[in-house]
Amino acid sequence: MSEPQEIIPIGKNDLVGMVARFFSEGYRLVQIGCSTLENGYEVNYSFDKEYRFKNLRVTVGSGEDIPSISAVYANAFLYENEIHDLFGVPVTNINIDYGGTLYRTAIKTPFSVENVKLPEPPKQKAEAPSKPADKPKQQTEPTEAQKTEAPEVQKE
Amino acid sequence: MRSFTMTKTVLKNLLGGPATLMYPKKKRTFTAITRGRVDNDINKCIFCGMCSRRCPCYAIVVTKDSREWEIDRLKCCTCNLCVEICPVKSLSMENQYAPAVLDRGGGVHKLKGPDKPKREAAAGAKGADQAQ
Amino acid sequence: MAHKNVIPFGPQHPVLPEPIHFDLVTEDEKVVDAIPSISYVHRGLERLIEKRDFIDFVHVADRICGLCSFMHSLGYSQAVEEIMGIEVPERALYLRTIWAELSRIHSHIFWLGVAADAFGFESLFMQSLRLRESVLDIFEATTGARVILGVCKVGGVRRDIDAETLKGIVNRLAILKKDLDEICSVFIDDYSIKHRLVGVGYISQEDAYTLGCVGPMARASGLSMDMRTIGYAAYKNLDVEPMVETTGDCYARCLVRVRETFHSIDLVRQAAEKIPEGPIDIKVKGTPNGEYFSRVEQPRGEVIHYAKGNGSKFLARFRVRVPTFSNIPAMIKVLKGSEVADVPNIILTLDPCISCTER
Numbered sequence: 001m002s003e004p005q006e007i008i009p010i011g012k013n014d015l016v017g018m019v020a021r022f023f024s025e026g027y028r029l030v031q032i033g034c035s036t037l038e039n040g041y042e043v044n045y046s047f048d049k050e051y052r053f054k055n056l057r058v059t060v061g062s063g064e065d066i067p068s069i070s071a072v073y074a075n076a077f078l079y080e081n082e083i084h085d086l087f088g089v090p091v092t093n094i095n096i097d098y099g100g101t102l103y104r105t106a107i108k109t110p111f112s113v114e115n116v117k118l119p120e121p122p123k124q125k126a127e128a129p130s131k132p133a134d135k136p137k138q139q140t141e142p143t144e145a146q147k148t149e150a151p152e153v154q155k156e
Numbered sequence: 157m158r159s160f161t162m163t164k165t166v167l168k169n170l171l172g173g174p175a176t177l178m179y180p181k182k183k184r185t186f187t188a189i190t191r192g193r194v195d196n197d198i199n200k201c202i203f204c205g206m207c208s209r210r211c212p213c214y215a216i217v218v219t220k221d222s223r224e225w226e227i228d229r230l231k232c233c234t235c236n237l238c239v240e241i242c243p244v245k246s247l248s249m250e251n252q253y254a255p256a257v258l259d260r261g262g263g264v265h266k267l268k269g270p271d272k273p274k275r276e277a278a279a280g281a282k283g284a285d286q287a288q
Numbered sequence: 289m290a291h292k293n294v295i296p297f298g299p300q301h302p303v304l305p306e307p308i309h310f311d312l313v314t315e316d317e318k319v320v321d322a323i324p325s326i327s328y329v330h331r332g333l334e335r336l337i338e339k340r341d342f343i344d345f346v347h348v349a350d351r352i353c354g355l356c357s358f359m360h361s362l363g364y365s366q367a368v369e370e371i372m373g374i375e376v377p378e379r380a381l382y383l384r385t386i387w388a389e390l391s392r393i394h395s396h397i398f399w400l401g402v403a404a405d406a407f408g409f410e411s412l413f414m415q416s417l418r419l420r421e422s423v424l425d426i427f428e429a430t431t432g433a434r435v436i437l438g439v440c441k442v443g444g445v446r447r448d449i450d451a452e453t454l455k456g457i458v459n460r461l462a463i464l465k466k467d468l469d470e471i472c473s474v475f476i477d478d479y480s481i482k483h484r485l486v487g488v489g490y491i492s493q494e495d496a497y498t499l500g501c502v503g504p505m506a507r508a509s510g511l512s513m514d515m516r517t518i519g520y521a522a523y524k525n526l527d528v529e530p531m532v533e534t535t536g537d538c539y540a541r542c543l544v545r546v547r548e549t550f551h552s553i554d555l556v557r558q559a560a561e562k563i564p565e566g567p568i569d570i571k572v573k574g575t576p577n578g579e580y581f582s583r584v585e586q587p588r589g590e591v592i593h594y595a596k597g598n599g600s601k602f603l604a605r606f607r608v609r610v611p612t613f614s615n616i617p618a619m620i621k622v623l624k625g626s627e628v629a630d631v632p633n634i635i636l637t638l639d640p641c642i643s644c645t646e647r
Contacts, residue, residue: 031609075500075617103327119602161474166411175418191432212344235438
């Protein structure tokens with residue numbers, strides 16, 4: 001049974017403003033999570049008030065930094081240190097900054113883009129339904145090719 | 157607020173005897189579905205390899221040509237998936253846990269199945285040829 | 289100005305069940321600041337999704353922690369089922385609820401024993417663990433193992449409990465309730481325990497809300513927060529009531545956990561009466577494509593499982609946010625201004641489960 005869960009994508013410059021607005025409306029910070037994408041990271045801020053769940057999503061590229069929200073929510077420092085240590089995303093102005101010693105691992109930033117191999121989505125499923133549709137496509141393609149060739153001939 | 161509230165229980169325990177078993181003199185009673193260790197009835201096994209494919213810990217190794225089945229009991233997490241998936245029900249879960257060993261290799265348990273009876277197979281083939 | 293000392297607390301300490309480290313900055317006997325330090329048991333379990341497909345990963349989720357083992361596999365299965373849109377049969381939901389409540393009972397009794405051991409009450413510790421054995425015997429009779437149950441899977445549960453066994457479970461819990469009554473009256477009424485717990489480690493309701501407290505720590509400060517009221521599994525058909533206290537000190541947290549244990553015994557009885565007949569699992573087809581946050585109420589608070597799939601049989605991301613991780617900032621606030629001798633008590637009423645925290 002599913003409960004309504006909202007995910008709102010925002011830019012990193014609007015982050016602190018929206019978080020301050022949530023704080024004034026009485027939401028509590030539930031978690032800050034991070035996922036590795038192909039070329040960057042997706043940071044997820046989750047808030048909850050009376051069991052209604054809202055998420056703010058910020059996408060950053062590799063090496064970009066994000067501002068800290070620990071000025072608004074004091075308990076965010078633990079999550080932000082974890083993101084910095086495991087993923088390598090620099091977070092500026094955390095109120096208690098461990099400087100990389102919160103998680104002591106053998107490889108630095110084990111979850112970063114270089115170290116994580118994302119699973120590939122299956123390609124066969126995309127090709128299979130297109131097989132019966134190939135025939136009509138083949139019929140249309142030569143006509144499109146003819147159309148593109150015709151104006152070129154005219155231009156020449 | 158009361159004091160000495162625990163005295164009654166303490167006296168009952170003193171007079172009632174210990175709550176622990178004198179193991180290994182008295183053996184522990186296991187239930188019928190306790191997950192202890194995996195064993196194979198090698199005469200029934202058809203070496204299809206389904207248990208090896210399903211194992212999440214990669215503890216079972218099956219070689220069909222030489223008819224060998226082996227399990228590394230130190231890797232096995234007794235999840236019972238191999239027993240459920242076996243098509244001929246030759247695998248079973250005993251309710252006694254595997255005993256302790258002295259080194260990492262000591263947990264490997266190898267079984268070799270009987271060779272396929274060749275005469276019967278040849279007779280079957282000849283009979284089929286003659287029928288045709 | 290008083291002289292400041294730094295006293296290290298942990299990772300090895302007779303009171304702690306798992307390793308965590310606090311650097312306590314003290315002036316004379318009062319703690320002025322506390323700096324937590326984790327990562328003694330970091331195993332990097334979240335990267336194992338690259339090696340095991342989404343059906344086999346339930347066994348890894350079971351092994352994140354020993355005490356909260358069933359709830360982790362329950363949260364994971366729920367997250368994947370919601371992504372794939374699988375409807376779990378009713379009987380499986382009720383069975384999951386019964387095992388979850390039994391998990392809560394055994395975890396709280398264990399906590400009671402360890403907390404009693406922390407302030408030196410050895411006989412109460414031994415008696416609690418003796419009573420806990422009957423719950424572990426129920427686990428072994430119904431699932432085959434005592435601690436890591438391995439009975440929840442994506443699409444339902446793997447074993448069934450028949451009606452005879454259910455009646456036996458309810459009877460055994462009724463006997464347990466009588467024994468628990470005796471122990472808990474020691475906990476609630478004894479003069480020496482009250483002397484050590486009342487007025488110690490106070491946190492106000494506002495601080496608990498803004499610092500992100502969850503679980504019994506929040507409910508003891510007056511916040512009525514219980515994820516079971518959302519209605520996952522079979523809780524929508526049962527009578528769940530969050531136990532709330534308003535005093536906000538260590539004694540209130542103990543009371544909340546004691547009351548929750550009795551409430552769980554009642555919930556198991558309700559679930560055993562209402563359980564319907566039917567299948568216990570459903571066949572899983574396809575692969576997960578999407579994302580979902582699944583929220584479950586563990587014995588220590590609210591746990592969040594986040595799963596994201598992109599169509600292949602390996603998940604793209606799996607994240608667990610455990611209640612102890614969320615309670616650590618509040619713990620630091622509580623430790624400031626307390627006496628050094630009270631620090632083990634306060635940390636134990638937080639009920640830290642460090643192997644969950646640092647998966």
